[in-house]
Amino acid sequence: xxxxxxxxxxxxxxxxxxxxxxxxxxxxxxxxxxxxxxxxxxxxxxxxxxxxxxxxxxxxxxxxxxxxxxxxxxxxxxxxxxxxxxxxxxxxxxxxxxxxxxxxxxxxxxx
Amino acid sequence: xxxxxxxxxxxxxxxxxxxxxxxxxxxxxxxxxxxxxxxxxxxxxxxxxxxxxxxxxxxxxxxxxxxxxxxxxxxxxxxxxxxxxxxxxxxxxxxxxxxxxxxxxxxxxxxxxxxx
Numbered sequence: 001x002x003x004x005x006x007x008x009x010x011x012x013x014x015x016x017x018x019x020x021x022x023x024x025x026x027x028x029x030x031x032x033x034x035x036x037x038x039x040x041x042x043x044x045x046x047x048x049x050x051x052x053x054x055x056x057x058x059x060x061x062x063x064x065x066x067x068x069x070x071x072x073x074x075x076x077x078x079x080x081x082x083x084x085x086x087x088x089x090x091x092x093x094x095x096x097x098x099x100x101x102x103x104x105x106x107x108x109x110x111x
Numbered sequence: 112x113x114x115x116x117x118x119x120x121x122x123x124x125x126x127x128x129x130x131x132x133x134x135x136x137x138x139x140x141x142x143x144x145x146x147x148x149x150x151x152x153x154x155x156x157x158x159x160x161x162x163x164x165x166x167x168x169x170x171x172x173x174x175x176x177x178x179x180x181x182x183x184x185x186x187x188x189x190x191x192x193x194x195x196x197x198x199x200x201x202x203x204x205x206x207x208x209x210x211x212x213x214x215x216x217x218x219x220x221x222x223x224x225x226x227x
Contacts, residue, residue, distance in 0.1 A: 006153070034215070043115070043202050043218030044154070089153055097144065097206075098167065099216070101153030 003027055004092050006102025014110050019077040021105045023090035026071065030092035034099070035064065035075050038087045047088070048075075080109045113138070115205050115219035116185075123225045124193050132188040132222045136205030143186045144216060145178060148200040160186060193226045200224075 005024045013019045023033075031052055036044035050057045050064045050073065057064045063076040077084055090102040116135040124130050136143050141161055146154040156170040160180040171178065175193075180186040190197055200223050204216035 002153075004153070036218075041220065043204075043220050045218065046215040091153075097142070097159055097216070098156045098170075099146075099154070101146075101155070103151065103153045 002103065003100040004090055004102040006090050006105060008105060009103070010106040010108070012108045012110060013080045015080060015082060017080050017109075019075075019080050019084070019107050019109075021075045021088055021090070021107075022072065023074065023102050024070075024072045025092050025100075027092070027094065027100075028071070029094035030100075032093050032096075033064070033066065033073050034091050034093075035062075036089040036091060036101075038089065038104075044089055077107070080107075082109045082111050085109045115203060115217050117201075117203050117219035117222050119222060120220060121223050121225070123227060125227050126194060127192050130190040130193050130197070130224055130226075132190075132201050132203075132224070134186040134188070134203030134205075134219060136186070136203075137207075137217055140205035140207050140217075142206045142208070143180050144204045144206075145186075145188050146202045146204065148202060148221075150199070154202060157188075190224075193224075195226050198224055198226045 034049035035047045037047045038044045048059045048062050052068045061078045066073045087104045087106045089104050091099045093099050143160045145157040148154045158171050158178045159167040175191045177189045200221045202221045204218045206216045
């Protein structure tokens, strides 16, 4: 079964807008939550990651918000650019290597 | 420094044939992981290998699938007697140390397997 549920499946945002992707998990053993960005024909690349001892982490235009009690975390892409058009995967792991991925969100940024 | 390399990038097999997927990790990396991505789904962990050892194969189907990472050469994911349900993208990742927290898994571009 899907251990990490991701939504929406796809979204379209105007250039300069905010993209928001949400993920939820059930396994309380998960303790590391990375986000990956994947362009067509390429493998996933690590974008940003968070541990559950912080509620927010920001790197440039990308921010992860983490709600431990609700077992939810989200990715915010501020000032979205056409170059951000890609598929984004949330993931989680309890044991350092076995990543459980969400189903992915295809983001399209319209110029 | 070349990234993770996978070949072939696209592979077409008929039902019942064998598929061999190869993965060369980044230079200096000794940990290799295989993931499978079915259409409209996220990547699913299959197996974790170190040189000459399978460490965790809990995500591998019990039959027809095998993986190896020999002392010399690339890691190989082998699928015998392929069926249509094996059609997917297969990604290999490598890391220099075990912990995802301290060193990311670097993914290759994947092999797209199509079973006719």
